[in-house]
Amino acid sequence: MTVFPFLFWVIALLTAGCAVAVVVSQNVVRMAAWLLFALGGAAGVFFLLGADFVGATQLLVYVGGTLVLVVFGVMLTAQGPFISMKTSAAEWGISAVVGLLLFGVLAASLITATWQSSDVTKRLRSDMAESRDTVNVGKGFAGLEVGPAHNATNDTTAGSQNRVHTSYLLPFEIISVHLLVVLVGAAYLARAKRRRRGTEPLAMRS
């Protein structure tokens, strides 16, 4: 047994254990702490597999962003210290059904999927190693021509249509503007509620 499968099993077991602890524990902040280890473990698996970018993004987005906001929200809204959540039997049942269904879908697709042969993976890996900067990614994102044109050999008539014009910029912008609208709406709702009560603290005003 080499060191990498060993580390994989250790990290995977720890991650799974922490994920179970998230479900079992009743204190919200403790759940967040277990979730921290579960997400960190998932990032560790990514690092182990050589997907540094995905692992770091996992840490930055989920641990540094989402999880902090979860705990922040709990702190702001908690009435007393160390609130605990009791889960009823019906909730356990429903979530068990949903979880098992999801597990079934994932397991079925993992078993039935045809995996790429190893030489294709190798070629992909060498392609990745050769691209030394992010310029091509940005160009492709904005819909500019990147790399060899698709179908360049059998389609010579339509010269301009050879180019890959799949711009992701417009959908991306639409999504981000949509998110901005949602954020502004949420801020407006929160603000209106506070003003009605007239308990705006001094520090928030300036």
Place this chain on the structure above:
Amino acid sequence: MTDFLEEFLKPVLIAVIIASALVSFVAGSAVFFIWLERKVAGRIQDRLGPTRVGGKFGWLQTLADGIKLLVKEDVIPAAADKLLFRLGPYIAFCGSFAAFLALPFAKGVVAQNLNIAIFFMLAVMSTEVFGIILAGYGSGSKWSLFGGMREAAQLVSYEVPMAICVVIPVLVAGTLNLTEIAIQQSGPFWNWRLFHDPFTFGAFWTYFTCATASCKRAPFDLAEAESELVAGFHTEYSGLRWSFFFMAEYASMFAVSGIAVLLFLGGWNPGFLWFDLGDLGGNNNLLSFNVLNTNINVLNIIGQVISVVIFIAKGWLLVFVMVWVRWTLPRLRIDQVMMTCLKYLLPLSCMLLAGAAIWQVAMPALVQNWLRVPVGLLCVGAVIIVAFKMWTTRQQLPASGVSFDWKPSR
């Protein structure tokens, strides 16, 4: 058996050696920074600082502090959430320590030469805040809870302009690999990204402000704020657990300073040599030896050692500036902290990013290549003049205006 040694024990052993080297560096520099903090604070407040433990300059003061912390009683409040209370300091320390795995100290002197080193460092350091929030929440004390909440609000806000300021030199360099970013800046000091264009110059100062805030150092130390919150998130901590928070703070101070040095201040390049010190040997095979199937060039090793010394010196200089700022500026109020970030630093960093991008595209090559030379010369000249002035007038600084035979009138 040999397979087991080769495939299992060797990587583990290498990992343990590298990790312990990094831990000793982090702990050693924390010891030095705490002494520096006391000494600088003393001088700024017109007193001498530690003078007794370990000779004239109080070199061993931190060691004495450490022994005191080790033997101190470890108290966990009855109202605390024991698990979270215990976890907090370790999460904070692991977060800031793990960032050092991707921090290159010289060409080839790095634990993991990641493609995305700078992104990895920012991501890992963002987990440090979680330990502080857990500590603040788990203490079961109102002061701690307030400290933790302030920390969360402040860190989440300051992460944004800090990341944007990091993107600016990355944009110029075209890579996220810190080693390559530093190699690009080898040669004379006007190659440093600080002097590359007006926008990177502004980005350095903005980055440094945000970095100071992200280490929760004064004037942004609202999470501890002695005058309002007793000690903020670490009110209930004592002994060794308390000292872990400080190890984490000093470690992340050096980490963010190291990022600033690599991105803006030429990394390990001294600024007056025309080659990279890691290539001191070049292709010269006279002094190279074959040790354990690896070709080792003695001149390269010497160059790397000198580079490490230069890099650490630059990092310590920036940490000194943070200490200097802490004892010079008064603490901001929490709303002022948020306002500084959201109203000033965030728009400023966005404008700097846009400006740097436009500069890259629109400026003629002549300006791009040669403006940095006079700007760099001017800045370095100003720094040298100020340093010279400070050195020649240093005797007047402490206790000026008060003669040694001064006695209180009572």
